[in-house]
Structure formats: structure tokens, C-alpha cells
Amino acid sequence: MNPLDVIIPVYRGLQETQECILSTLPRLPEWAQLIVINDASPEPGLTAWLRQQAAEGAFTLLENEHNLGFVGTVNRGMELNPERDVLLLNSDVEVPASDWLERMREAAYAHDKVASLTPFSNNATICSFPNFCADNDLFAGLNVTELDAVFAQLSLADPLVEVPTGVGFCMYMRRNCMDAVGLFDEATFGKGYGEENDWCQRAAKAGFVNYHQLNVFAYHKGGVSFQEEGDPRKAKAIELLLGLHPDYNDQVQRFIAADPAKKARRMAALAIIRCHPAPVILLVSHCLGGGVNQHLAELQSFYGDGTCFLRLTPANTAGGVWLHLSAAASDGMHFNLQQPEQHQELLDLLRWLGVARMHLHHTLGVPEPVLELPQQLGCGYMMTIHDYYLLNANPSLTDAQGRFAGDEARQRDAQCAQHYPLPEGMSAAGWREAHLPLLQGAEQVVFPSQDVAARFLTGFGDKVLAANSVVAWHPDSEQQSWPPVVPWQPAEGKKLKVLVLGALSREKGALLLEQVAQRLTGRVEFHLLGYAFKPLQGLINHGPYQPENLQSKLDEIGADVTWFPALCPETYSYTLSTALGRGLPVVFPDIGAFAERTRGRPQSYMLPWNMPAEQVVAFWLALAAGKPVSDWLAAEHAGLEYAACPSPAQGYYRRHYLAELQPVPTVQESLADTLRHTAELVEQLQRPELAPGPLTGRERLLLMLWRVRHWPGVRGFIRLVPYSWQQKLKQRLSKKQLHEILPKSKS
Known part of the structure; x- marks a missing residue:
């Protein structure tokens, strides 16, 4: 085995660099040395600290006279000692206080033709944990050393899997690979x-193998030292990479589809949950995404390592469920368990993990055996009401035209059934009677607003539900105080910018938005940040957004006011939270949670939900001109009253949600024994992935284009098409990941 140079290139980030170096030095074996290269850092404090540490003999420090960038800096370090192997370490990485480096070196010489090894990390694309190809927080609040201890003891036949x-x-x-490929x-x-991807591809073509090492974990903060310069540079680098290695993207997609590290991730996650001292809560929901999914992820973020959340959702086959080992959306961190055939396996797994409570967020598509789990587990359950599905099977209380059906029960139920038909032979009253025991049996029924609580208490009877009902706004309302409102100030030549956020269906007011925007073209500017159920005319559509880039997109738009054109009663609205967090004036209908959540807030305008489009146009013209708008406003919402309805509980999620909830006692065992058990469990629960649903016409076209690009004579032409253009076409045809559309390998 060759000796080793651990090379850390540094540009900025004093605290991260200190954590990286100070975590690396104490356990550095005698056959390894640390080399830090300062690439002309613009931070004097960072340079001073590096010089001080190097002067004390902690490591070898090299300083570039001029900024060389990451590639030039790393190359300088790699050619410094031609007889030594190299381990590249970003300066925003923290390594465990363990024998991690010994394990990596041992694995590097487990095969003759090793090119590279990459360990697990929270932020490492195809080597990420817990969620595959994602940036994650440290799982279950454990630190890097605690996580590494789990991975170090995994019961694996081979700790290496080949990666592209x-x-x-x-x-x-390995130095012999560097000697061969440069x-x-x-x-x-x-x-x-893209430089390491190119090097690994060159190594593979020279007969070497790149591996993902499954028994080591390191923490990667990401984006500190050599910060990314934005998508245009990344897109250009990918174009260059595909020009040199045309099949690289296909290799990656095939690897993602196969996901050979899935078993190791599942084993580690199961063991961590089993050994974690915090209580385990099973969240049950539908699989439709939206605000419900956002709330589940919010619960996990809100409580951090104070609770372990599991998530159970219907699968895409009748009777199937996914058991996710995280409240957030995950990839490769779930088990497919058919109900009722595998109900006992599901029950045994939940008992072994120590589920202390079930929390039902939706029952749409949830198999009946799942609702029997609280009694079988001997734990209580609670419910959160996110829509009106349990009231009459219509989640939005809208008629066939997507408009609010009103609050008169008989008329409402009849119109709602035209939009969302009830099961054959069942009336709305029969539907409520069938679901009443589920509501009555809950320890608590949580309503995210008084507005939705009032309709349920009226529909089911306040004497029946009042005892276990609580109104609690979602945790985001407890985590922050909203900033002061920045009022709209008309000015000569200044056009009012109106922001509409989220996914717009007919029920959410997509058609009303289009009618109003078309009539106000050139006078008021409407911006949709999200998407609608059909293309909308007369407005600027910015497309969907991800939570991590929402604020930057809002900065780009620079809206003056936010409009919620909904024609149905919202039960909470996270998009309203976004507007409140930006200090924007808001315009909303007089149904749903909007008025309640903005009570007493200035520059918050409530319009009748069924106001004709021409009157809405007149409102916007008046607001844009700074004229009085009181003629259009509904009754003053500051005086709203909800009879026989509890007031919102203050600090519910901080003080009450986990009150008196204790972890379920489990049989004590060593980590090694637990990991052996998880290996057995994963083998028992391993099932083929459920067959995906039928492809859409656009997805079939995308699949055809993917196949055509490999035809002789076509590949050369494809290389001439900019990668960014290829990506735009792919996004137009399908939002799915390519590996979800590609046919699965039969090997």
C-alpha cells in the first residue's frame, strides 16, 4: 500500500475549514500526511489561521500566488508527491473521529484496479444518505461520528459497489490509476x-473501477469553499463532459435506476431508528403531494432529533403501501408492503421500531388494514384535517365547475357529489356516519384553522367532536413573527406587479386569474410562480419552483402584492405564509383560512369569493391607482366569529404535540446485533419495485428520443445540440427523472 496525501484545497470559509482540518488531524495515521493549499483566499483571517497552524507543524501549507481555481489547485497537490495515493477533501467536509481513513485505504487495495472510492455522506448526489441523490440533513440528528459508527458495522458481503x-x-x-490516466x-x-467525473470516466475506459464505499460516512456541508458559480457554468461543464463521454449520462441514469446501495441505506436507517432515544411517530397520508406533504416535512424539520418520523402512504397498486423511513419525500428509503398479504410483516416491523403514536393526515387510498394498526400496536392516534374529504368525499367542497358549493348542507352535498362522486349506494350522510368512529377514536383531531373546524363541527355535530378537537395553525406560524407590511405605493410609470403562487386548478382560481389578467394587459402585471392545470394567457408564467430557490425567484419578480384567487375554502395555505413572510400586501377570498390568519393585519384585502371578473378588474385598477377600494371589500374580517369553535391554540406544536409522549421500551441489544437484525429484515421485506403506471404520450416520445440518440450516425449529431437545449426539451416532455421512464434492466 502506498502512503497517502490528504489534500484540502481552501478558498474561503474560516469556520468550515477549521472544522474540516481539526476533525482530520487527530486521527491521521503515520502513513498519511495532510497538505492544505490556500488558493489566494480573499479572507485574511482564514490565511492567518492557516499560517499559524502550519507554523506549529500541524500540516504542510502551500499558497498559490494567484487564484488557480479548484482544478489547478488540486492538480498542484496531486503532483507534489508522485509515489503517494491521494485523498481529496473539500474544506467544508467534517470527518468522523474514527478509523475511517484506515477503512478507505484497506478498501482501496481490496481490488487491483481501483480508481476511486467515495464514502456515504449527507450531501453527495449518488452517494447521499438517507435520501438518494439529494442534499440531506444529518439523519435523526446524529453527528458524523455516530453515523459513521453505524455504517462501519453494517453486515455487508462487500462494502464496495461500482459507480460511474x-x-x-x-x-x-490510487496513484497507479493517476499514473495511467493523468x-x-x-x-x-x-x-x-465536472473534472472528477471526467477523470473517473477516463479511468474506467483505461480498465480501472470507481467505487462507492458503503462502510464509511463523512459530513459535507456543501457550497462553502469553492462555491458554485451558478447553473450556466454547470450546464456548460456538462456539455463538455458529454462531448468527451457521450454515454456518461446514460450510465448515471442506469446506476440510479439500479441503486445498488439501497440495501445499505435501508439497513443503516432502520438501525438508527431502532436505537434512537426519541419517540417514533408513524405519519399516514395520501400520496398526492401538495400541502399535506409539506406539512409532514415541516414536522420533521420542526422537531429535529426530538422525534423519529416514519411515513406510510398508498402505493400505485391496489392494496399496496409504501413505508418511508422519513417524513420527507425520499428515494430508496421505503419498503413496499402489500395489504393485507404483508400486514403482519408491516406490524412486526413497526413494533420492532417502537412506534409510540400514529398520526393520520389523510385516508384517501389508504388500505383498511392500516387503520387497524393503532389497536394492534397498542398506541394512540391523532388526526389532522387538511381538507374536506372526510366530510363528503369532496376535498375542496366544489361543484362540477370547480366553485365553492356553499355551506347549506343538502345543496352542498348534492353539488359536491357531482364533482367527486360518492361510492355507489352511499349518501353524504352515510359517508360521514362511516367515518365518524375514526374521528371519535382519535386522541385529538387537529384543525389547521377555525374555518375548517367550524364546518366539521357543524357537519358531524359539535357535541360529538368538541371533546377531542383542537385548532392549531401549522408550525411555520410558531417559528417566526411576520415582518411589517410593505404597502404598495403608486408612482408615475410604475406598473403594479401582482404575484400568484403555487399550483392553480380551477378550484384555486386559474380561470379567474386568466380572465382578469387578459383584461388588464398593459395596465397591471400578473406573475404566476408555479403552474396551472392549463396554459394561461395574459400573464407572466415563471414555472414551478423548489423550496430552496423560492426566495431568489421572489427577489427576481419583485412583486408588490400577492393575490389568492381561490374559489374554494383553503384550510391553511402555505403560500399565504410565503406572502406574509415577504411582508407583501395580500388579496384573498372571504372563504377559507385567509381572513382568520390575517386578522388585524394592514394591507390585507378580502373580496367576495364569487365576485364577477369585471368587478375584480375594477378592484385591481383602483388599487393600482391608489384609489379607495372599500366598495369591493367583503365584511370586515377583523370581526370574524366562529360559534362553538375553539380558538387557535397558542404554541400547540411547541408545547403540546409531544406532551407525555414517551419512547416505547424495546429489548436492549448491541449495535452489531441490531445491524444483523436489520440485514435480515431488509432481506425479508425486499420486494421488486411496483410496476410504474402507463407512460403518457409525451413520456413515450421522450423514451423514443432517448433510444434514437443511440442510433449510428445520430450520436454525433446529438453532441452538437447544447446540453441546456436537451434539458429544456426533456423538461417539456416530462418532469419525471429519466430513470423513472427508462425500461428496467432484467439482469
């Missing part, structure tokens, strides 16, 4: 991005 590329945040590179390609990849 290593990930450069922490990558071990260093990183600085001429092509400039200051960085």
Missing part, C-alpha cells in the same frame, strides 16, 4: 465542475 463516477467532496484516488483536465474544465 466518484464524488469529489471526499474521494480516494491528473484532472484543467484545460477543459477550467476553475471546476
Whole structure:
């Protein structure tokens, strides 16, 4: 085995660099040395600290006279000692206080033709844990050393799986491979991005193998030292990479579809949940996404390591369920369990994990055996009401035209059934009677607003539900105080910018928005940040957004006011929270939770939900001109009253949600024994992935294009098409990941 140079290139980030270096030094074996290269950092404090530490003999410090960028800096380090292996370590990585480096070196020599090794991390694309190809927090609140201890003891036949590329945040590179294929390609990849992918591809073509190492874990903060310069540079680097290695993207998609590290991730997650001292809560919901999914992820974020959340949702086959080992959306962190055939396996697993409570968020599509779990587990359950599904099977209380059906019960139920038909032979009253025991049996029924609580208490009877009902706004209302409102100030030549957020159906007012926007073209500017059920004319559509880029997109738009054109009663509205968090004036209908959540807030305008489009146009013209708008406003919402309805509980999620909830006692065992058990469980529960639903016409076209691009004579032409253009076409045809559409390998 060759000795090793651990190379840390540094540009900025004093605290992260200190954590990286100070976590690496104490356990550095005698056959390894640390080399830090300062790439002309613009931070004097960082440079001073590095010089001080190097002067004390902690490590070797090299300083670039001029900024070389990541690739040039790393190459300088890799060619410093031609007889030594190299481990590249980003300066925003924290390594465990363990024998992690010994394990990596041992694995590097487990095979003759090892090119690179990449460990597990929270933020390492195809080597990420717990969620595959995602940036994660540290799972269950454990630190890097605690997580590494779990991975170090996994019961694996082989701790290495072959990957198409290593990930450069922490990558071990064998010297014999560097001798064969050279260093990183600085001429092509400039200051960085794509260079390690190119090197790994060159290594593979020379007969070497890149591996993902499953028995080591390192923490990667991401985006600190050599910060990404934005998507245009990344897109250009990918174009260059595909020009050199045309089948690279296909290799990656095939790897993602196969996901050979899935078993290791599942084993580790199960063991961590089993051993965690916090109570385990099973969240049950539908599989339709939206605000319900956002709330589940919010619960996990809100409580952090104070609670372990599991999530159970219907699968895409009759009777199937997914058991996710996380409240957030996950990839590769779930088990498919058919009901009722595998109900006992599900029950045994939940008992072994120590589920202390079930929390039902939706029952749409949930198999009947799942609703029997609280009694079988001997635990209580609670419910949160996110829509009106349990009232009459219509989640939005809308008629066939997507408009609010009103609150007169008989008329409402009849109109709602035209939009969402009830099961054959069942009336709305029979539907409520069938679901009443579920509501009555809950320890608590949580309503996210008084508005929805009032309709349920009226529909089911306040004497029946009042005893276990509580109104509690979602945790985001407890986590922050909203900033002061920035009022709209008309000015000469200034056009009012109106923001509409989220996914717009007919019920959410998509058609009303289009009618109003078309009539006000050139006078008021409407921006949709999200998407509608059909293309809308007369407005600027910015497309869907991800939570991590929402604020930057809002900054770009620079809206003056937010409009919620909904024609149905919202039960809470996270998009309203976004507007409140930006200090924007808001315009909303007089049904749903909007008025309640903005009570007493200035610049919050309530319009009758069924106001004709021409009157809405007149309102916007008056507001844009700074004229009085009181003629259009509904009754003053500051005086809203909800008879026989509890007031919102203050601090419910901080003070009451986990009150008196204790972990379920489990049989004590060593981590090694637990990991052996998880290996057995994963084998028992391993099932083929459920067959995906039929492809849409656009998805079939995308699949055909993917196949055509491999035809002789076509590949060369495809290389001439900019990668960004290819991506735009792919996004137009399907929002799914390509590996979800590709046919599965039969091997």
C-alpha cells in the first residue's frame, strides 16, 4: 500500500475549514500526511489561521500566488508527491473521529484496479444518505461520528459497489490509476465542475473501477469553499463532459435506476431508528403531494432529533403501501408492503421500531388494514384535517365547475357529489356516519384553522367532536413573527406587479386569474410562480419552483402584492405564509383560512369569493391607482366569529404535540446485533419495485428520443445540440427523472 496525501484545497470559509482540518488531524495515521493549499483566499483571517497552524507543524501549507481555481489547485497537490495515493477533501467536509481513513485505504487495495472510492455522506448526489441523490440533513440528528459508527458495522458481503463516477467532496484516488490516466483536465474544465467525473470516466475506459464505499460516512456541508458559480457554468461543464463521454449520462441514469446501495441505506436507517432515544411517530397520508406533504416535512424539520418520523402512504397498486423511513419525500428509503398479504410483516416491523403514536393526515387510498394498526400496536392516534374529504368525499367542497358549493348542507352535498362522486349506494350522510368512529377514536383531531373546524363541527355535530378537537395553525406560524407590511405605493410609470403562487386548478382560481389578467394587459402585471392545470394567457408564467430557490425567484419578480384567487375554502395555505413572510400586501377570498390568519393585519384585502371578473378588474385598477377600494371589500374580517369553535391554540406544536409522549421500551441489544437484525429484515421485506403506471404520450416520445440518440450516425449529431437545449426539451416532455421512464434492466 502506498502512503497517502490528504489534500484540502481552501478558498474561503474560516469556520468550515477549521472544522474540516481539526476533525482530520487527530486521527491521521503515520502513513498519511495532510497538505492544505490556500488558493489566494480573499479572507485574511482564514490565511492567518492557516499560517499559524502550519507554523506549529500541524500540516504542510502551500499558497498559490494567484487564484488557480479548484482544478489547478488540486492538480498542484496531486503532483507534489508522485509515489503517494491521494485523498481529496473539500474544506467544508467534517470527518468522523474514527478509523475511517484506515477503512478507505484497506478498501482501496481490496481490488487491483481501483480508481476511486467515495464514502456515504449527507450531501453527495449518488452517494447521499438517507435520501438518494439529494442534499440531506444529518439523519435523526446524529453527528458524523455516530453515523459513521453505524455504517462501519453494517453486515455487508462487500462494502464496495461500482459507480460511474466518484464524488469529489471526499474521494480516494490510487496513484497507479493517476499514473495511467493523468491528473484532472484543467484545460477543459477550467476553475471546476465536472473534472472528477471526467477523470473517473477516463479511468474506467483505461480498465480501472470507481467505487462507492458503503462502510464509511463523512459530513459535507456543501457550497462553502469553492462555491458554485451558478447553473450556466454547470450546464456548460456538462456539455463538455458529454462531448468527451457521450454515454456518461446514460450510465448515471442506469446506476440510479439500479441503486445498488439501497440495501445499505435501508439497513443503516432502520438501525438508527431502532436505537434512537426519541419517540417514533408513524405519519399516514395520501400520496398526492401538495400541502399535506409539506406539512409532514415541516414536522420533521420542526422537531429535529426530538422525534423519529416514519411515513406510510398508498402505493400505485391496489392494496399496496409504501413505508418511508422519513417524513420527507425520499428515494430508496421505503419498503413496499402489500395489504393485507404483508400486514403482519408491516406490524412486526413497526413494533420492532417502537412506534409510540400514529398520526393520520389523510385516508384517501389508504388500505383498511392500516387503520387497524393503532389497536394492534397498542398506541394512540391523532388526526389532522387538511381538507374536506372526510366530510363528503369532496376535498375542496366544489361543484362540477370547480366553485365553492356553499355551506347549506343538502345543496352542498348534492353539488359536491357531482364533482367527486360518492361510492355507489352511499349518501353524504352515510359517508360521514362511516367515518365518524375514526374521528371519535382519535386522541385529538387537529384543525389547521377555525374555518375548517367550524364546518366539521357543524357537519358531524359539535357535541360529538368538541371533546377531542383542537385548532392549531401549522408550525411555520410558531417559528417566526411576520415582518411589517410593505404597502404598495403608486408612482408615475410604475406598473403594479401582482404575484400568484403555487399550483392553480380551477378550484384555486386559474380561470379567474386568466380572465382578469387578459383584461388588464398593459395596465397591471400578473406573475404566476408555479403552474396551472392549463396554459394561461395574459400573464407572466415563471414555472414551478423548489423550496430552496423560492426566495431568489421572489427577489427576481419583485412583486408588490400577492393575490389568492381561490374559489374554494383553503384550510391553511402555505403560500399565504410565503406572502406574509415577504411582508407583501395580500388579496384573498372571504372563504377559507385567509381572513382568520390575517386578522388585524394592514394591507390585507378580502373580496367576495364569487365576485364577477369585471368587478375584480375594477378592484385591481383602483388599487393600482391608489384609489379607495372599500366598495369591493367583503365584511370586515377583523370581526370574524366562529360559534362553538375553539380558538387557535397558542404554541400547540411547541408545547403540546409531544406532551407525555414517551419512547416505547424495546429489548436492549448491541449495535452489531441490531445491524444483523436489520440485514435480515431488509432481506425479508425486499420486494421488486411496483410496476410504474402507463407512460403518457409525451413520456413515450421522450423514451423514443432517448433510444434514437443511440442510433449510428445520430450520436454525433446529438453532441452538437447544447446540453441546456436537451434539458429544456426533456423538461417539456416530462418532469419525471429519466430513470423513472427508462425500461428496467432484467439482469
